[in-house]
Structure formats: C-alpha cells, structure tokens
Amino acid sequence: EVQxxxxxxxxxxxxxxxxxxxxxxxxxxxxxxxxxxxxxxxxGLEWVxxxxxxxxDKNYVDSVKGRFTISRDDAKDSLYLQMDSLRxxxxxxxxxxxxxxxxxxxxxGTMVTVSS
Amino acid sequence: DIQMTQSPSTLxxxxxxxxxxxxxxxxxxxxxLAWYQQKPGTAxxxxxxxxxxxxxxxxxxxxxxxxxxxxxxxISSLQPDDFATYYCHQFNNYPWTFxxxxxxxxx
Numbered sequence: 001e002v003q004x005x006x007x008x009x010x011x012x013x014x015x016x017x018x019x020x021x022x023x024x025x026x027x028x029x030x031x032x033x034x035x036x037x038x039x040x041x042x043x044g045l046e047w048v049x050x051x052x053x054x055x056x057d058k059n060y061v062d063s064v065k066g067r068f069t070i071s072r073d074d075a076k077d078s079l080y081l082q083m084d085s086l087r088x089x090x091x092x093x094x095x096x097x098x099x100x101x102x103x104x105x106x107x108x109g110t111m112v113t114v115s116s
Numbered sequence: 117d118i119q120m121t122q123s124p125s126t127l128x129x130x131x132x133x134x135x136x137x138x139x140x141x142x143x144x145x146x147x148x149l150a151w152y153q154q155k156p157g158t159a160x161x162x163x164x165x166x167x168x169x170x171x172x173x174x175x176x177x178x179x180x181x182x183x184x185x186x187x188x189x190x191i192s193s194l195q196p197d198d199f200a201t202y203y204c205h206q207f208n209n210y211p212w213t214f215x216x217x218x219x220x221x222x223x
Contacts, residue, residue, distance in 0.1 A: 037160075045152075045160065045203055047212040061211045062117075095159055101207040102150040104171060106159035 002026040002105040004096050009110030016086050020110055022079040022096030030054070030074040033100025036081050038092035039109075046092070049081065050100040057100075063089075086114045118142050118206050122215035128223040135191040137218045139204035144184045148208035151180055151189045154217075155200045163202075164189065194220070 008020040022034070036048040049060045049070040058070050069082040079096050091114050097103035119142040129135050139149070147167035152160040162171045164180035167187060177192040191198055199222055204215040 044217045045154075045205070045214040047205075047214065050212070059210045101148070102162060102165040102205070103152075103160075104162045104165075106161075108159060 002098065004098070004105060004107035006094065006096050006107045006110035009094065009112045011113045011115065012086055013116050014087060014114055016114070017082070017084045018086065018112060020081040020083065020094055020096075020112070022107055024077045024079065024096075024098075027098070027105075029072075029077040032098050034070075034072060034079045035097045035100055035103055036070060036079075037095045037097055037103070037106075038090075038112075039095070040089075040092045043092075048094070051079070052100050083112070086112075088114050090114050117211055118145060118209055118213055120204055120206055120213050120215040122202075122204060122218045124218060125216065126219045126221060128221050129194050130223045131194055131196060133194045133223075135194050135198075135220060137189045137202055137204075137220075139182075139187045139189070139215050141185045141187075141206055141208075143209075145206045145208035147183045148206060149180075149182070149187050150205045150207065151178075152203045152205065153198075153200045154203065160203065191220075 003025045005023045033052045035050040051070045067085045071080045093109040095109045096107045098105040121140045123138045149167045151164040154160040168180045201217045201219045
C-alpha cells in the first residue's frame with residue numbers, strides 16, 4: 001500500500017523558513033516523479049512544485065520561484081520542500097503527491113501558517 | 117499560464133441523477149487533463165487521467181471526455197458517496213493549474 005506522510009509544518013513568522021518532509025513507502029520511490037500541492041484554508045488546490053526521477057528536472061509555480069526548493073533523497077525514500085522568505089499568502093495545507101503529471105496518491109497534508 | 121474554468125461552481129443534485137461538470141482551458145491542452153474528487157478534511161483522490169482514463173479502483177459510473185480546450189466529467193448515476201468537490205487539473209504546460217472546483221451538493 002502506498003503511504004505518503006508529510007511533516008515539518010507549523011507556525012512561522014513572515015520572512016521565516018520551514019522544511020517540509022514527505023516520507024514515502026509502498027512503491028519504488030526512486031522511479032516516481034513527485035509533487036507538492038497546497039490548499040489555502042477554504043480555497044482550491046494550487047500546484048507548487050514537481051521533481052522528476054533522480055531530480056533531473058524541477059519546476060515551480062511563479063509565486064514560489066526563488067523562495068522554495070524541492071528536492072529528494074532516494075536513499076531515504078523522502079521528498080522535501082525547503083521554504084524560505086515565507087509570506088502570509090503561503091499559509092496552506094501542503095500535500096505531497098506521487099507523479100509529476102497526474103497524481104495518483106496523496107498524503108494527508110501538513111499545515112503551514114505564516115503569521116506574526 | 118493556462119487558466120482552467122469549471123462550470124458550474126456549485127451543483128445541486130439528487131441520488132440517481134446524471135451529473136456533468138465542464139472544464140474549459142484557456143488554450144489547447146490536448147488530453148493532458150485529470151479529474152480529482154475531494155471530500156471535506158481529506159486529500160484529493162484521482163478519478164480520471166489523460167482526459168478519459170479511469171483510475172484503478174474508481175467506480176465505472178465516473179467517466180471523462182474531451183480534448184483541446186473543453187472537457188467533461190460525468191457521473192452516470194449519483195451516489196451518496198459522490199457528494200464532494202471536484203477539480204480538473206491540466207499538465208500540458210507549466211505551471212500546472214487546477215480549476216476552481218465544483219461542489220456537488222444534495223438537492
């Protein structure tokens with residue numbers, strides 16, 4: 001059974017940093033593209049970033065370019081999102097999901113709140 | 117960026133109804149489109165990928181069609197478990213984008 005477990009969310013002040021982690025199991029992680037999607041409270045889904053196998057290609061939504069970095073550690077079956085210079089508008093539930101195109105499996109999400 | 121516009125935003129329907137949700141792309145995306153279902157407090161669930169391919173384990177009452185700029189998700193006979201919000205998602209051009217969602221409510 002595929003499992004994705006996100007962690008690392010929390011309350012952070014504007015301008016601060018957080019590192020999200022997604023621990024994967026139940027599939028061959030190194031063969032999968034992976035994605036972060038976020039959902040602001042009461043709002044719709046927003047694609048944030050994707051990374052292909054072996055980290056060969058990374059893509060970001062414009063609003064996070066230069067502030068967020070997606071990465072992976074295939075030895076640890078883990079996906080990461082380093083978030084710097086956080087803004088109030090980054091407040092959301094962050095999901096990791098399998099696939100760099102459509103997303104067949106999702107974690108339960110980790111909440112990031114940016115507030116002073 | 118490619119804009120994805122869903123209609124309607126809210127849909128009231130009864131169990132057994134045939135339901136159709138439309139998603140329009142601001143430019144052609146071929147068949148690079150997926151549909152997801154989301155219930156309150158839970159993660160989205162993939163229903164359809166590449167416009168018309170049914171994800172494994174998804175009931176056959178769900179179907180997708182379309183290509184280019186216009187797509188539809190159809191539920192042939194609405195069941196109590198289907199009351200949820202549905203999102204389309206294009207993956208033809210970065211940045212990937214989602215529609216704003218269609219909430220299917222009980223009539």
